[in-house]
Amino acid sequence: MSSIPMEAGLLLAGILFVIGMVSVMIRRNVIFMLISVEIMLNAAGLAFIVAGSHWAQPDGQIMFIFILTMAAAEVSVGLALILQLYHHLKTLDSDAANFMKG
Amino acid sequence: MILLWLIVLLLAGGLLAWIAQRWHPSAPRWIALFTVLSSLLLTMLLWVNDGASPTDTAWLIRLEQPWIPQWGVGFSLALDGLSLLLLLLTFFLGLLAVLISWREIQHKVGFFHFNLLWVLAGISGVFLAMDLFLFYFFWEVMLIPMYFLIGIWGHEKKRYAAYKFFLFTQASGLLMLLAILGLYFIHGNQTGTYTFNYFELLNTTLAPVAARWLMFGFLAAFLVKLPVVPFHSWLPDAHSQAPTAGSVILAGLLLKTGAYGLLRFVLPLFPTATVEFAPWAMLLGVIGILYGAILAYSQTDLKRLVAYTSVSHMGFVILGVFAFNEWALQGVVMQMIAHGLSTGALFILAGFLYERLHTRDMNKMGGFWTTAPKMGVMALVFVMASLGLPGLGNFIAEFLTLVGAWQANNWLTVFATIGLVLATAYSLRIMQKVFLERNLKQQVLPDLTFREMLIAAPMVVLMLWLGLYPQPVLDLAQPAIKQQLQAYTPAVPAVTSPAPQTAFYPPATDSTYFQKMKGETYEFK
Amino acid sequence: MAELLWLIPALPFAGALLLVLLGSRLPRALVTTIGVGSVGISAAVTLLLGIEYLSESPAFYHQVVWNWFNVAGFSPSVAFHLDALSMVFIFVITFVGFLIHVYSTEYMAHDPDYARFFACMNLFVGSMLVLVMADNLLLLYLGWEGVGLCSYLLIGFWYKEKANGYAARKAFIITRVGDTAMAIGLFMLFQTFGTLHIQTISTEAVQVWDTDARMAVIIAFLLLGGAVGKSGQLPLQTWLPDAMAGPTPVSALIHAATMVTAGVYLIARMHVIFELAPGAMMAVAVIGAITLLLAGCAALTQYDLKRVLAYSTISQIGYMFLALGVGAWSAGVFHFMIHAFFKALLFLCAGAIILALHHEQDMRRMGGLQKKLPIVFWTFLIGAASLAAVPLVSAGFYSKDQILWLQLAGENGNIWLYLAGLLGAFITSIYTFRMVFLTFYGESKTHVGHQPTMAIKLPLIILAVLSLVGGFIELPHNFGHVVLFSDFLSPILPTISVVPDFNRYEWMLQLLAAVVSLSGIFIAYLIYLKKPDLRASLHRSETAMAVHRFWHSGWGFDKLYDTLLVRPYVFLAKVNKDDVIDSFYTFLTRLAEAFHDLFSDSQTGLVRNYVMGIVVGAIMILTITIFL
Amino acid sequence: MNSNDFLHLMPLLILTFGAIINMLVISVWRNHKIIYVITALSMLAAFGSLLEQRTLGPHHIDPLFIIDGFAVFYMGIILLTALLISMLSYAYFEQREEQKEEYYLLLILSTLGACVLVLSKHFASLFLGLEILSVALYALIAYLRKRERSDEGGIKYLILAAFSSAFLLFGMALVYASAGTMEFAAIATAIASAGGLSLLMLTGFGMMIVGVGFKLGVVPFHMWTPDVYEGAPAPVTAFIATVSKGGMLGLLIRFFMEVDGFRYPALVLIFTIIAVASMFVGNLLALMQRNVKRILAYSSIAHMGYLLVAFLAGNEMGVQAITFYLVAYFITTVGAFGIVAMLSDKVRDAELLSDYKGLLWRRPWTATIFTAMLLSLAGIPLTGGFVGKFYILAAGVNTGLWLLVVTLIINSVIGLYYYIKIIAVMFQQPDAATEATARLRPAIYVASMGTLTILALLLVGIGIYPTALLNLIATVLDSYSTVAFR
């Protein structure tokens, strides 16, 4: 159909990935962190799609589906945990959860 | 098989002693006593039966059992004169250690004797193992119970001392393990058979560089154990903090494993590398002799003082080992035994004093001769042994070592000999501070009891025996030593020039080794 | 009889062993019996052997008791060798030793450690006998160190006094310095000959070495080191004066008659080596000369009776060294024997005085004892005469004269050595009679408590007689020409050849010696008895007092060694008490702990930081992939 | 899919089946004991089905799975460890009020994930296995909901694991982009045909290492370990330390061997740095630590470093060394955490050093077992840890990895310090007050003591007579492994 260079796709994925990464690092709100991780996973999925379309194989897309599944499972457990944490700490501040260190 | 049973006996005795505490508080003592005594008797039996009949090899008994065949590890034990001597020493001192703890150790008696017996088992294993893997195995096995002995029943800084001891020996031991592995692979690549067997590995030919590094690996373990000066710092702490039995075993036996390792492994395995390294090793020995002596002189803690004397005395061992001749090596063997006895005795003495005074500080002692003359006499003998008085075992050892060392290196021997003067200084200090002078605090020191005499008197007798008639010991060790030295003996046997005989002089058993040339020193190749 | 050789040292050893084991439980009488008896029997055996030796006159007796050990051809035996030289020594040791033992029974009568004393004394006698009878140098070394040990034990006998212990340690350590040199000498001997058997070495040395061979010289010097240490010669003499801390019989036996002359014995015994090393011989003589002068001067200034005698001993051994140094072997040994008699006598007398004066040793508080202790006075006088070499009547005159004469007339003679000896003789007679005058004349200052009884008197008298007549076995050839003693020794020790030109001057020299000796006595008489003003004026002179103090301190050797060796050593030891090397390992642990703290701080417990850690890791990995 | 495939996947099927039954039973009747029995039985059955596999030989289920000797052995140890952990968990959870039943469900699921990991030969199965393991672990770590630390550990692990999974995925995508396939063997062929690693591929590998390194808990991806170890319930900690890491390691070995990563200096360098850093950082972190769980966490970092030494040795010997070491390490870790679990009370886990003061005199047998475990971790003879460490050293020496080997030795010494520190604490005089009050029910106590005793005996057994295990490893791994050795 079209000729989009693979680098462009991978670059886009890379940029999204890095943005998500920054976000994980700078955010203290746990939900934001979770969202950022989703961005990163999405970026990885994008990379798979790019690669898959490059090789004209369905495998990339299948990996994306798996990633999707995993993201869903992860988000559900993650949110449950966040609720639990909020229950204990009355805050979403991840820095507050540092009983364990050293 | 008897060798295996010897070790098993000790291990089993240890377990039994531990369990036996449930039955009766002093049951462990009796079990331990009985176990060690029977080991001693068994070994003596070995001496009587096998020691007297010299065969063509130096080995009296050998045992080979497969253990981990995949790696070429065998459970191989062997006994030669050297091992036999050290076993005798082990069990003798072990016996004393049991006796000495009779009253000193009052809590956790069972566990104490368990550890004691397992240390002895480990040490026996070290002296018997003829498979490098097994050797390393025992080498490590003896550390743990020793660690417990120091760490549980020691004095005030016991934990620090126990850590230090364990870390030093373990670190050095691992380096040896590395060298063992290197040797294993080099030998395997050469011959195609991968084995840890000592006898097989003896046939390895090594490139000079490899030999050097492997030798350093082995030396690391042995020099730390010995200990040689820059690596000695674990010893004063461990010795002074350990309970008396622990100190006796540490000084009397554990240090000897280092010397034994040098004789058994370093010399025959790396004949070229050792010759290269010999001057440095001897230098280390001399530094040890002098440095240990100076430190010993300054100590006020009696056990610490004695510990540093060990550093000094063990300097003679490395000096002698790296002289590569029979005199020196015989001296080293004698030194191992004599030092085991004399230093053990001094520690026992310190133990007696500690039991009475609850201090090891010599500044708080003095003038005990008046109330405890027997102890004084014993102490005198021990102290004199420590300073190398002729007539006692240490003299023979030191003299032979020095005679041998002289053939190898004159100047270093001169400095080593100066060590004798320093030895006098620190040894007499013990007498002076503890037994002489005025008893300022008016402490009444009970004299030795019967049990204590039973411990001390045999040591005196043995020391005198070693000093006046050491021939049995020397004979026993001789074939073994010859064997260790094989690689160093010049290929062509020295020309036998009969010593000039005069009518009445005793037959010249004296050396035929020497080329008697005017003003020319004999150089050892 | 030769089979009984081993008994001579064995008996005292057995005595010592018995006393150590049972000492405290035995009654005093039994202790006395064992202690004195063992030496007595030993002396008797010696006597029998001596008679047999004289009648049979073999080269030597030899007995192997057992083979000590054998290592690769190095096989010293516990074996005894008895020849004329040893004979002289064991005779002196057993007999003088016996007398002193007898004397001690009274001297030490009230000491609580009576048994210990005799145990040590017996041990000493045994060791000393081993020393002189050993057929190899290693056994000799055993005896050598054994006597050192006994010396240590006996100097520090009254151990409660800190100073005594200090003196004992000093003696042991300083002599050990010499022993170390000797030990190295033994290594070299062994290296060369493959044996330490004395006779073998003696016969082979001449074959192996030329005169002045480097090895021979070095060995000779090293042996000399041992001799110097044991015999209290320069520079290792400082222990001997302090050794007077021991009981007086000990001083008499060990630090006058026997042990300190072990050096003389060693040099005489190894004379073959020394003859091959003229340099070392010269050194022996020079050391002897200097020592005899220095010690003489020091003796002049001492107040402690025993210290005077101690310095005098050093000085007299200096004479023996002088003799040995010029090759006058038998003269040296002769002087040893005579010296043993009179010095033991003097010490025993001093002991009697000290005992009488309640352990007062300061001569300034003595005086006027001539009347109160007549026997002691007369015997002391005889001893003093012998020491001062009063011509004709005293044995000391003959022995010392022989030495002086051979300094000039001997083939290695040297006028400077002679003059030193002569000056020494002069000083000797001054301090000897200073002692006599201060102690026995003048007014009495201290109450006399204890009158000597038979056990003290008898040894004194016997020794006095010997000090008088002992000299007659060896008389100068212009004066009776008796050469019994040198003849006796001649198979063992080479006789010295005399430059014939000197023979006609011999009587002049003897006269000179006599005059010097007598003038010394006269001067002492003037200063210490006749003209107290003279003494007082000396005391007022600043220079004289400075010299006095300097001499009194034994030429400052103690101080010198103290600042040069002892203090630095002790300082070094104290500074390094906690072992600098240990601090390196402590540093390692500190380092590990510091790293632990560092890493531990990185574990903040904050997820953000952990994420950052992962990112850093990722960057690291990508960087590596880029650059590699 | 044919019946043969099913036969080979039997362990996984059994586990799935067990999980489903558990779920059904829970919905009908919540009973701790029954659930426990079902779990243990299903694990046992799964393990039993493995024994059958021995005779079957390597089997490919394209494209996702491979069942060969290597996989079987690793599955075997994973299953056995999981079984042991479930046995210890029973005692642990019995005294806690939390709903216990889901725990076993999750345990089975994550075990299943670990099994999938070691079976996989494709990125998809790798990823799925990893995620099953992880997702179940999130819940397991935070299982004790009343405990703040448990939650904290869970959320930390979740965010970090997802984060690192993203890296892994991105890396896989890059590799895929470069190679055009996600099968390990095909990737190897692609590399071979391309005549080397393209930069893109290398980048992909690099990013995958982040994900793998995180699971293994090696420096610098190690920071989660102490917190999660501390926060998680003791049996779960044991699970993380053993099953989770073991599964990942098995996968790493397979993948690396397949693509022969040792040929690429960049990868070797990366792993070398990671290994050295892990050993030092792990041990130094543990050095003065006073919390036993954290000590064990830090020590696990170091142990992963040790394992990487053998991994880098890379040949057959290296793999066998890793395998042996893993077995010893599994036994030791399970034993150690088992003891922690056993000494824990309702309120908190026994994790402070002071909890162990005088243990040798209070509970001699427990303390002896713990001592054996610690000595094994330290690599002292008479224990399996020694033989394992010896093997690793041998592998390292054989390949000539001197830097790594020397680092290992230095670190063994550092490590020794904190292990014997714990031992030293155990033989101090106990305070009178520290006597444990609440005791387990006798039956449970005996059961867990029995488990621990068996573990200790096993440990000493392979320490003294390792021949049998060595043989087993050699035959299982060699006879029908498809893992290609250099």
Added chain:
Amino acid sequence: MEATFYIAGAVAVIATLLVVMSYNLIHALLYLVVSFLAVAVVFFTLGAPFMAALEIIIYAGAIVVLIIFVIMMLNLTYEDVQQEKSWLKPSVWIGPAILSLVLLAELVYLVVAVEAPGTVSVSVEAAAVGMALYGPYMLGVQLCGILLMAGIVGAYHLGRQKKKIVHRFLERRAAS
């Protein structure tokens, strides 16, 4: 088509940046939806229309909605937005941003440095995906099921609530 890719890509990047930078959770989520939609467009341009649909349905639909539910449960207020603002100080984000830029630079370098590969972009139809999914990847799908089961069981266990959560703001107000 190419232009669509680049425009959609730019939108995705910008929207994602806004997600990162916004203080309000809900706003951020909305931007996230935008980002997901943009990525879906990218998928479409890359010839994966089925995936584009899934992206919208699951990511933008399910997951984001799930998060919004939770946010609603937590009852966040203006105060939280302020707090979020205070947390996002430059001192907080500069370090990570630099790190990320380094990483990005490296990634860009590594990706671009690749020797130019073919730039074909063939549409892989849903059917092909389905065939693969239920062919070779069948077991993978099963594993997905197990994965979801783990997720559900975990979420169920952790999410069970016995007590009503009271927001600390309300708590404080009640206290005063």
